[in-house]
Each structure stands twice: as structure tokens, then as C-alpha cells.
Amino acid sequence: MTAEPDDSFHVFDTTLRDGAQREGINLTVADKLTIARHLDDFGVGFIEGGWPGANPRDTEFFARAAKELELKHATLVAFGATRRAGAKAADDPQVKALLDSGAPVITLVAKSHDRHVELALRTTLEENLAMVADTVSYLAGQGRRVFVDCEHFFDGYKANASYATQVVRTAHEAGASVVVLCDTNGGMLPAQVQAVTGLVLADTGARLGIHAQDDTGCAVANTLAAVDAGATHVQCTANGYGERVGNSNLFPVVAALELKHGRRVLPEGALGEMTRISHAIAEVVNLPPSTHQPYVGVSAFAHKAGLHASAIKVDPDLYQHIDPEMVGNTMRMLVSDMAGRASIELKGRELGIDLGEDRELVGRVVARVKERELKGYTYEAADASFALLLRSEITGGPQRFFRTESWRVITEDRPDGTHANEATVKMWAKGERIVATAEGNGPVNALDRALLHALERIYPKLAEFALVDYKVRILEGTSGTDSTTRVLITTTDGEAEWSTVGVADNVIAASWQALDDAYAYGLLRAGVDPQE
Numbered sequence: 040m041t042a043e044p045d046d047s048f049h050v051f052d053t054t055l056r057d058g059a060q061r062e063g064i065n066l067t068v069a070d071k072l073t074i075a076r077h078l079d080d081f082g083v084g085f086i087e088g089g090w091p092g093a094n095p096r097d098t099e100f101f102a103r104a105a106k107e108l109e110l111k112h113a114t115l116v117a118f119g120a121t122r123r124a125g126a127k128a129a130d131d132p133q134v135k136a137l138l139d140s141g142a143p144v145i146t147l148v149a150k151s152h153d154r155h156v157e158l159a160l161r162t163t164l165e166e167n168l169a170m171v172a173d174t175v176s177y178l179a180g181q182g183r184r185v186f187v188d189c190e191h192f193f194d195g196y197k198a199n200a201s202y203a204t205q206v207v208r209t210a211h212e213a214g215a216s217v218v219v220l221c222d223t224n225g226g227m228l229p230a231q232v233q234a235v236t237g238l239v240l241a242d243t244g245a246r247l248g249i250h251a252q253d254d255t256g257c258a259v260a261n262t263l264a265a266v267d268a269g270a271t272h273v274q275c276t277a278n279g280y281g282e283r284v285g286n287s288n289l290f291p292v293v294a295a296l297e298l299k300h301g302r303r304v305l306p307e308g309a310l311g312e313m314t315r316i317s318h319a320i321a322e323v324v325n326l327p328p329s330t331h332q333p334y335v336g337v338s339a340f341a342h343k344a345g346l347h348a349s350a351i352k353v354d355p356d357l358y359q360h361i362d363p364e365m366v367g368n369t370m371r372m373l374v375s376d377m378a379g380r381a382s383i384e385l386k387g388r389e390l391g392i393d394l395g396e397d398r399e400l401v402g403r404v405v406a407r408v409k410e411r412e413l414k415g416y417t418y419e420a421a422d423a424s425f426a427l428l429l430r431s432e433i434t435g436g437p438q439r440f441f442r443t444e445s446w447r448v449i450t451e452d453r454p455d456g457t458h459a460n461e462a463t464v465k466m467w468a469k470g471e472r473i474v475a476t477a478e479g480n481g482p483v484n485a486l487d488r489a490l491l492h493a494l495e496r497i498y499p500k501l502a503e504f505a506l507v508d509y510k511v512r513i514l515e516g517t518s519g520t521d522s523t524t525r526v527l528i529t530t531t532d533g534e535a536e537w538s539t540v541g542v543a544d545n546v547i548a549a550s551w552q553a554l555d556d557a558y559a560y561g562l563l564r565a566g567v568d569p570q571e
Contacts, residue, residue: 048296049217049248049272050304051186052078052289053087054320055100056118058280064324068100072107073323078277079113081316082309083289087116087146092136101140112306116186117142121149121170124162128177138181145178146186146219147171151206152195164202171206172213179214186272188250192220193227196235204242211245217272218245222261225254225283229264236268248272251287253279258287263295277320278329290317290366291333298361314367339363340370392429404432414542415514415525421540423530423560424553430563440562441468441494443555448482448547462489468497483509483550490554500565501558503532511546528553532561 055071058064066074071088078086088104089097104115117140122131137145149171150156156167171187178185187210189195195203207218220236232249240247249265249272251258262273273296279288290313296302297310317335321328330338340363363370388394394401407428408418418425444465451459462485463476475493479485487506495501508529513522526541526549537560541552 047271048302048304049085050083050289050293051085051087051116051248051272051274052083052113052276053118053250053274053286054078054276054280054289056087056089056097057274057282057286058276059089060282061280061285063326064280066096066324068096068103070323071100072103074277074320075104075108075110075113075115077316077319077323079108079110080309081312082112082306084113085116085144086110086113087118088140088142090118091140091142092119092133098136098140101142105141114144115142116144116146118146118148121147121174124160124166124170128174131174134174134177137178138183142183144184144186146188147174147178147215148188148190149206149210150191151189151203151221152191153199153202155191155195168205168209171209175210175213175215185215186217186219186248187215188219188221188274190221191223193222193232193235194224196239204239207239207245207247208243211243216246217248218243219248219250219272219274220265220270221250222252222258223250225252225258227251227261228255228257229260232261233264233268236265236270240269246271248274249287250274252281252283253285253287254283256284258285259291259295262287262292263300266296266300278317278326278332280324288332290335294334294366298365310365311367334361334366335368337368340368392426392433394429394433400432404429407432411542415523416540416542417525417527418540421527421538421556423537424539424556427556427560427563440498440559440567441466443551444472446486446489446551448486450482460485462486464489464493466493468494471497473497482547483554486547486551487554490558494558498562498567500532500562500567504558504561505531505533506554506557507531507536508538509550511549514542524549526550526553528557530557530561532565535564537561537564 054074055066059066075086075088088100091098091101101117108115117137119133119137122128122134128134150160150167153164156162156164160167175185175187189203189206192203210218220239222232236247236249247270249262249270251261258279262275266273273292274287275289275292276286277289279285293304294310294313296304314335317332318328328336330336333339340359359370412418444467446462446464448460448462453459460479460482461476462479462482463474464486465474467473473493475489477485477488477492479488491501506528510527512525514525523542523544524546526546527538529536529538537557539553539556539560541549541556543549543552
């Protein structure tokens with residue numbers, strides 16, 4: 040099913056076409072179908088699926104989309120070019136492929152910079168206008184809605200404003216529903232975009248859209264500037280994916296339109312799904328979500344400085360431009376050597392640990408955090424280790440499920456070039472001394488297996504735990520193999536993840552600290568009582 044778009048304003052997504060041109064992205068047809076579903080769930084009005092006929096993958100996408108996609112909000116769009124010079128649109132195979140795609144909307148790229156017409160197309164300015172008029176009118180006559188992307192428009196306007204404007208007027212008069220002004224090289228600034236968009240709107244009367252690349256870091260600002268000047272169609276990509284440094288980022292654009300401009304451009308409640316959708320698409324393209332992306336990054340509402348935390352404790356709005364829940368995100372307090380009392384109290388509350396009004400307790404925690412961070416620990420990336428530190432200060436000592444007597448790792452270099460790693464742990468749990476040995480594909484993996492082998496019988500819950508990330512860093516100010524090492528470990532129980540930290544002059548010792556914390560926190564999280 041294809042939804043009828045709301046014609047008062049268009050949110051047009053081109054992740055599957057322009058976004059896929061980013062270095063490092065290589066989408067399968069299945070990937071494209073999955074992303075299309077995510078975008079439809081988000082509520083964009085149009086999804087540009089690719090260029091049918093230009094490559095087998097995009098042709099297959101439209102064939103499968105017709106059978107497999109049931110769109111609730113979006114309309115599928117096919118992308119292509121105007122007919123060839125000297126030909127007729129009705130006879131052009133590329134134009135026929137656009138019709139064969141079955142897409143109800145077609146976007147045509149057209150040259151609007153005079154030098155591009157003469158040097159890239161190798162035709163005359165007059166023939167280029169005829170190519171635009173013939174292709175638009177033919178496709179419109181076939182019952183398709185037509186958008187026209189005026190490639191290199193802003194550069195073309197600077198070089199020859201009269202001709203660039205004539206391309207817009209020609210497309211509009213031939214039947215294009217929207218004519219999109221493209222900053223293809225991404226070199227424009229907001230004031231330039233706003234001024235030119237306003238002039239072209241007044242000169243042509245066409246309905247205008249904006250397509251901005253991010254080469255000056257201004258794609259989102261340029262998109263909003265065009266809207267301020269009267270554009271009612273914005274072309275964006277999820278997470279700003281795109282060629283070179285990327286395109287205008289869909290998520291900051293729609294958030295700004297809804298929350299700053301007061302313009303409803305998404306279905307009711309869709310904005311609250313924005314963070315989830317952003318991260319889901321990042322998973323499909325196999326790129327890590329940008330932690331510092333506006334609105335949806337995990338650091339977008341993270342507060343570290345003690346001064347900020349003091350104000351946030353009084354009123355979160357004092358250091359946040361919106362409530363993060365409006366876009367499906369959450370506020371986070373980061374604990375570091377910059378932490379003050381308010382940071383500790385708010386972080387404790389976030390972790391479900393009430394520190395009450397015990398100023399002496401909070402002061403001890405602040406001092407301990409600063410002391411340990413000086414040694415190389417980092418608690419802003421290791422919430423679980425910080426939670427254990429808090430509990431230790433509250434109860435007057437560590438809450439441990441087991442006590443380590445000793446551990447040992449042996450790495451054997453064999454004649455055939457392979458390696459063997461064996462770990463032995465000696466520990467106490469519930470009054471019982473346990474000795475366990477295990478092999479692994481590395482020394483840390485061997486330690487992890489030995490620890491689990493020792494404790495799974497006593498704590499069966501440990502069987503659900505798995506190490507999912509492991510990071511090692513040699514700390515600054517030390518040297519070579521004699522350096523202090525910090526290890527960060529992320530563990531999961533299949534439902535949630537938590538991170539722990541260890542610091543030592545030995546990478547294995549630092550890893551053991553992080554593993555020890557990881558399993559202790561996981562058992563606490565599972566509701567296991569360390570006193571039993």
C-alpha cells in the first residue's frame with residue numbers, strides 16, 4: 040500500500056540512492072528494503088529507492104519493493120536523468136526503465152549550470168532546456184508525478200543566474216510538481232542559500248525544494264535557510280550519509296522543523312522514535328552510530344562538568360535545549376574527575392542508587408572518583424564499575440560474590456606456529472574454595488572461561504553472560520611495554536549491556552579487574568544477593 044503524501048510540506052529521503060554513495064556503505068537489496076521500512080515507520084513522505092536501469096541492484100530493488108514493501112506513510116520514488124540530447128523522451132531506454140520501475144513518483148536530475156551543460160553533456164543550452172521540457176512532460180503525461188533536481192544549481196546561479204532560473208521555469212511549466220535547488224558541491228552558506236531561494240521563488244512561481252551537501256558543514260543550516268525562504272520540500276539522508284562528507288542529515292532537519300519551527304512534518308508520535316530509527320539504520324549499513332550526532336547521539340544529552348550538573352539538579356532545562364525524550368533519547372550524567380557533588384547525586388539516581396542527603400558520603404565518592412581517575416580509571420565509559428564503587432561506599436566495603444585467591448595465564452608458542460592459552464583461577468565463593476582451568480583463543484578469553492567454569496555451578500545466572508566488546512588503551516604519560524594499561528569491557532545478559540573498567544601495568548591484570556566487576560555487577564543486576 041502506498042500512502043498519499045501530505046502536499047503542504049515534503050520530507051524526502053534519499054538514503055537509498057544518494058546516501059549509499061558514502062564511502063564504506065555497500066547496500067544489498069535486502070538492506071535497502073529494511074532501511075525503507077525503517078524510514079516508512081519514521082513517517083517520511085518520500086523514499087528515493089535508486090536508479091532503475093542504471094544497475095541490476097536498483098532494478099531488482101524496485102521489482103521486489105512492488106511485492107514486498109507495504110508502505111504506510113511514504114511514497115516510493117525512482118531516480119533518473121533527462122533524455123539524451125537529440126533524442127525523444129518516449130524513445131529513451133533510460134526513461135522507459137523509470138516507467139517500468141512502477142514508482143508513482145520520478146525524480147529527474149537536470150543540468151542547471153551552463154558550463155556543465157556544455158562540458159559534461161556536450162550539448163547546447165537550448166537543447167538542455169528541450170531535454171528538461173520533453174522528459175518532464177512525457178513522464179507527467181504517463182501519469183507519473185515528477186520532481187526535478189537542478190544539479191549544481193547554486194554554483195550555476197552564481198555563474199549565469201538567467202540560465203539557471205530558466206531551467207527551473209522550464210521544468211515548472213512542463214509539469215514538474217517540485218523543482219529542487221541542489222548545492223551539489225556543498226559549497227554554499229546559509230545566507231547565500233536563503234537569498235537565492237527567495238529570488239528564484241519570486242522569479243518563477245515554481246514550488247521549490249532544497250538538496251544540500253555538507254562540504255562546508257552547513258547542509259542542515261542551508262536546508263533550514265531554504266525553508267525560511269519558501270522551500271516546501273527538503274531532501275535529506277538518514278544520519279547524513281552521502282558522498283564525500285555527506286548530505287543534509289534527516290534527523291536534525293525534521294527535529295528542527297517540528298521543535299523549533301513548530302511545523303508538523305511527521306505523523307503523530309513519530310519524532311519520539313527518531314533515536315531508535317537512527318541507530319537501527321546505522322546497524323543495517325554496518326557503521327557505528329555517531330555518538331555526538333545532534334538529537335540522537337548517545338552524547339547528545341550527556342553532561343560531564345560539575346557546574347552543569349549543579350544546574351541540572353535544579354532544572355534539566357537549564358543546560359538542555361529540549362527534553363531528550365521528545366526524540367527518544369535520554370539524559371546521561373558522566374562521572375569523571377570533573378565531577379562535583381551534583382554529578383554524583385544525579386548519576387546515582389540514574390543508576391537507581393539513592394544517595395539521599397548524605398553530604399559526607401557524596402564527598403567520599405567525589406574524592407574517590409578523582410583519585411582513581413588520576414590513576415587512569417574512566418567512569419564515564421564504565422557505569423557498572425561506578426555503580427559498584429557507589430555500593431562499596433554505601434555499605435562500607437565491596438559487595439562481592441567471590442574472592443580471588445590467585446589467577447595465572449600461560450601462553451604457549453607451538454612449533455607449528457599456533458598458540459595455546461590456558462588460565463587457572465583459584466577463588467572462594469559461598470565458603471567453598473574452587474580451582475578451575477580453561478583454554479581460550481587468547482589469554483583474556485581463557486581467563487573469562489576459567490572464571491565462568493569456576494562459578495557457574497554456584498551462580499547459574501552467569502551462563503547467560505557474554506563479553507561483547509573489549510577495548511585496550513595505553514595511557515598517556517607512560518612508555519612502551521612498561522606502560523599503564525586501561526581495559527574497558529562490555530558484557531550482556533541478552534537483555535541489556537553494561538561496561539566495566541580495569542587499570543594496571545599489565546593488560547591481563549587490567550582485564551581481570553574489568554571481568555571481576557562485570558560478573559559482580561551482572562549478578563547484582565539479576566537480583567542475586569551477595570550475602571546468601
